[in-house]
Amino acid sequence: MARYVLVTGATSGIGKAIAYAFAENRDHLIITGRRVEKLKEIQADMTAKYGVTVHYYQMDVTQAAEVVTVCEQILAQVPQIDILVNNAGLALGLDKFYESNVSDMVTMLDTNVKGLLYVTRQILPSMVTQNTGHIINIGSTAGIYAYAGAAVYAATKSAVKFLSDGIRIDTIETNIKVTTIQPGIVETDFSQVRFHGDKERAAMVYQGIEALQAEDIAQSVLFVANQPRHVQISDMTIMATQQATGFTIHRD
Template sequence: MTRTCMITGASSGIGKAIAYAFAKNGDNVVITGRRKEQLETIKKDLEISYSINVTLAVFDVTNVEEVIEQCQQIMKEVGQVDVLVNNAGLALGLDKFQEYDLADMLTMIDTNVRGLLTVTRQILPQMVENNNGHIINIGSTAGIYAYAGAAVYAATKSAVKVLSDGIRIDTIDKNIKVTTLQPGIVETDFSQVRFHGDKERAATVYQGIDALQAEDIANCTIFIANQPAHVQISDMTIMATKQATGFTIHRE
């Protein structure tokens, strides 16, 4: 049976790779994000390459009204969302808490926590009604191991883990799976966003280490989603070989 898989933050990086992985797997996909042009390009390529149905929705997960409107429209259009991948998220800045830009702090909370729970709150009731579904929340090793200059980011990713656990408890009587996938260092545009477009500074994050790639996380996501009905992977942590904890990294 062909599934419909919805991925937030699918216009680039890990989200884009996950969309391609589900499409290659033969699943229909719903790709969402803020950047319409990128999403339209991805939609066209997926439809040509894999002959699947691709639904596109443009919205910002921090805008509650947009989320509600677009999620309701998505469910009307596709009928049922079988897998929801909450990938939209970001880090902004890398400063001591007492020196941090407040706007950056609040944006991380709004995106990584409020955005995730708002999207999930729209999609989950349909899963409960159908007694079927899988929610995969993209967390981070930062949610396990805090590191310097990332107190708020780490807190938001810790919240992702705890939200996943709570939702799993609240849906325990249903055939619904909830997974937290916690990547370590992944070479995407993540650090460019964190450093507000400073490409040179962002590049230093990945120097001297063979970092994970977005496709590695996508492969893990497919593995999680393709388990038999009686198997639920509650948590998965994936790091580069030369990474021991969140920011304990050996560089050559």
Template sequence: MSKIALITGATAGIGEATARLFAQQKYNLVLLARRTERLQLLAENLSSEFGIEVKTLVVDVREKEAVQKLEGLPEEWKKVDVLINNAGLSRGLDPINAGDTDDWDVMIDTNVKGLLYVTKIVSNWMIKNGSGHIVNIGSIAGKETYINGNVYCATKYAVDSLNQAMRIDLLPHKIKVTGIHPGAVETEFSEVRFKGDKERAKKVYDGFEPLHAQDIADTIWFAVSRPAHVNINDMIVLAAAQANTTHLLREV
């Protein structure tokens, strides 16, 4: 029987690239995202192109009750081998005293609480199944705090801490936990941060080649495809032009 991967935030960027790569590897997929039409189109394309089965759930991971829809999946779809907690975002780039508290709520609810809601359900399936692998997408922002990053960085530091906690708590159940921490990746991330300002978002990547979503999908696959006795605990992945959160080699 084909293995199953469950991916959150599946309709764009890293999530979409990862769904495509796992489909190529003949995984059946459970895809979660907020945008109905994009989710359905992706599912149809992957199923047609790779001959896999795809289940979709239109879910905003911030909403605890909506995440409970997962429990309604047929039992055979609860045999999830890999959970990829990819859903995440940043909103705003302001000093703490000028921050928008609504933006703070969105980031905390998505990046931390949403990850927890999904993980609680799926980890219990994995415990019942006797194995599993959880991959949490963090950020270099969860390793180094940068100016005006405050709450976003805090949420990704929380993910980093949760990686360590999950690894301890789930060890007796033979569940692997991997943290992947990308640097600058050109996806919809900056557009979301700047609330649709495409010009400002584009300037983030001026003068250097950032990472692409496929680069992170490849990294996730590398971690997941190791032998059963190997776990990749933690990986920081940066563009060659990026030394850390603040030092970039821009050629302008």
């Protein structure tokens, strides 16, 4: 039976790939993001290709009141949310902590941590009522292995891991699953965002290594979501073959 899957930050990169993986799996999608034109394009393309129901909502996860309003609209429109993928997130800058832009730090905290909190807090009660559901949070190997210039980003992704663990404990008496996906180096527009649009600097991140692709992470998420009811994959760490830890990378 087709499930209803809510993906945040679905307009590009890993989030978009995850949404397409579930659509190809013939699940119904609720996609959110800040760029409404991109959401419209994705909705039309998915509907044409896969014949699934796709709802889209413009939503900035950093805005608590907006998240409440949009999540209420979502829950009123669909029977239930079977899977919530908290994907919206970003890194900004790669400077030493004491030289970092404070605004960038706050944006990472607001998006990666508080945004996840806001959305999950609105959706989880309905899962508890239904006694079913799956929360999949997109973390990072940065949440396991800190690296130079990424103190705050690493801290936010570590928070994702521990929030997932805590929510899993708090819902242990239910049939709700909670998973943390921790990708390593993935070639998307992630680095362009980190470097504020500097494409040349972003490209250097992926030179000399066959990096993961967004579709690799999407297929891993789908695998986790398609396990039997009694099987819960709590954590999955995915790295490129020439990556040993967060920034221990061999380049040709």
